[in-house]
Amino acid sequence: MVGDVPIGGGAPVAVQTMTKTETANLTATIEQIATVAAAGADIVRVAVPREADVAVLPQIIDASPIPVIADIHFNYTLALKAIDAGAHCVRINPGNIGGHDKTAKVVDHAKASGTPLRIGVNSGSLPEHLRALEFESPVEALVAAAVEWVVLMERLDFTNFKVSMKSTSVPNTIASNRMLAQRIPYPLHLGITEAGTKWSGSIKSAVGLGTLLADGIGDTIRISLSTFHAEEEVKVAWEILKALKLRERGPVLIACPTCGRLQFDMDSVVAEVERRLEAYDDPIEVSILGCAVNGIGEARHADFGITGAKDMGMIYSKGEPLKKVPTERLVEELFAEIDRYYAAGRNVVRDESKAAEARAWLAEHEDESELTPERLAALEAAGADADVAAEIDETESPVAGRRFSRAG
Ligand code: SF4
Numbered sequence: 001m002v003g004d005v006p007i008g009g010g011a012p013v014a015v016q017t018m019t020k021t022e023t024a025n026l027t028a029t030i031e032q033i034a035t036v037a038a039a040g041a042d043i044v045r046v047a048v049p050r051e052a053d054v055a056v057l058p059q060i061i062d063a064s065p066i067p068v069i070a071d072i073h074f075n076y077t078l079a080l081k082a083i084d085a086g087a088h089c090v091r092i093n094p095g096n097i098g099g100h101d102k103t104a105k106v107v108d109h110a111k112a113s114g115t116p117l118r119i120g121v122n123s124g125s126l127p128e129h130l131r132a133l134e135f136e137s138p139v140e141a142l143v144a145a146a147v148e149w150v151v152l153m154e155r156l157d158f159t160n161f162k163v164s165m166k167s168t169s170v171p172n173t174i175a176s177n178r179m180l181a182q183r184i185p186y187p188l189h190l191g192i193t194e195a196g197t198k199w200s201g202s203i204k205s206a207v208g209l210g211t212l213l214a215d216g217i218g219d220t221i222r223i224s225l226s227t228f229h230a231e232e233e234v235k236v237a238w239e240i241l242k243a244l245k246l247r248e249r250g251p252v253l254i255a256c257p258t259c260g261r262l263q264f265d266m267d268s269v270v271a272e273v274e275r276r277l278e279a280y281d282d283p284i285e286v287s288i289l290g291c292a293v294n295g296i297g298e299a300r301h302a303d304f305g306i307t308g309a310k311d312m313g314m315i316y317s318k319g320e321p322l323k324k325v326p327t328e329r330l331v332e333e334l335f336a337e338i339d340r341y342y343a344a345g346r347n348v349v350r351d352e353s354k355a356a357e358a359r360a361w362l363a364e365h366e367d368e369s370e371l372t373p374e375r376l377a378a379l380e381a382a383g384a385d386a387d388v389a390a391e392i393d394e395t396e397s398p399v400a401g402r403r404f405s406r407a408g
Contacts, residue, residue: 003043017223083113084109089118091118173192311326312324
């Protein structure tokens with residue numbers, strides 16, 4: 001448990017971030033914690049490099065709506081003080097805290113006060129005796145370092161910890177965490193160090209952490225992005241968890257990629273819908289299609305959606321038209337329908353005459369002969385299915401007379 005947030009043991013993957021403020025700047029730090037908590041952070045970490053930072057820790061913990069982890073490097077006395085200050089967890093890197101004795105002092109103190117620790121191993125601070133192995137196999141060196149610290153923790157009779165191994169390399173992060181997950185029973189914190197800007201860092205994190213999370217590895221995650229806005233890290237973390245259907249939070253927006261059939265300013269519509277959806281907590285699915293030639297097609301399952309054309313567009317729900325509206329009112333009317341749905345206790349309110357009008361509009365614009373990206377994808381998927389079916393037929397065994405089914 002980090003405060004009231006369970007980590008590991010089948011608990012939902014917890015979202016972490018780290019404040020970017022100087023921790024001792026109370027106003028700025030508390031403000032940023034409030035922002036990241038509102039964005040969905042379950043836990044926040046603050047850097048504690050100086051005495052002034054540990055001195056304000058009690059006030060930060062008091063004001064924070066979510067558990068606070070103190071992040072400590074090099075100075076073990078700051079770790080002791082952070083535990084005394086009531087930090088919900090303390091992150092140390094035994095590789096740079098000053099040797100086994102100092103690590104043991106922190107562990108004893110954590111044990112006495114019931115404070116969990118995060119044991120961090122970093123590709124940049126491996127112990128001397130693993131340097132040769134690091135040269136040969138950075139992944140094995142990272143895992144060996146992590147396992148050594150775990151053994152030390154157990155020797156100190158301490159098991160209230162999670163482990164993190166950080167590397168700037170995505171393949172090494174994936175390989176080392178896969179290996180470590182096989183070797184230790186403790187929760188894992190996942191992250192890619194110095195992932196980069198919002199754009200490249202989000203992609204690296206989605207690939208690295210997404211791969212591990214899809215394997216069922218990882219109990220808490222932090223997306224490291226080079227931005228002062230820590231809430232951006234939280235949003236990316238949530239998108240990864242939502243994409244893998246590991247957790248739900250807020251609406252899911254689906255939009256077609258657009259193509260030459262697009263006849264209205266869909267970029268602005270998507271941006272506006274995304275912005276306005278931030279005000280909703282419910283995990284409703286909203287879809288935006290750039291044209292009506294596909295009909296409602298793949299967006300059939302969406303709770304609400306819009307499809308536009310040059311002057312007119314249509315709002316639909318669960319594959320059924322609701323009404324047609326002028327393009328410039330699409331967003332407004334979409335949200336009016338969503339709000340009506342909530343006001344009616346999560347029931348879609350349908351006006352049959354308007355729905356009939358919209359159905360007629362859709363029939364006029366739908367064109368089943370057009371090879372749209374969606375239809376091409378559907379054809380390809382059907383082709384792949386047919387190939388698989390043919391292969392299955394070929395695997396019919398003449399000896400045993402058995403037929404391998406897809407499920408089998
Ligand atoms: S054909 Fe598909 S991708 Fe192109 S605008 Fe229409 S819905 Fe979007």
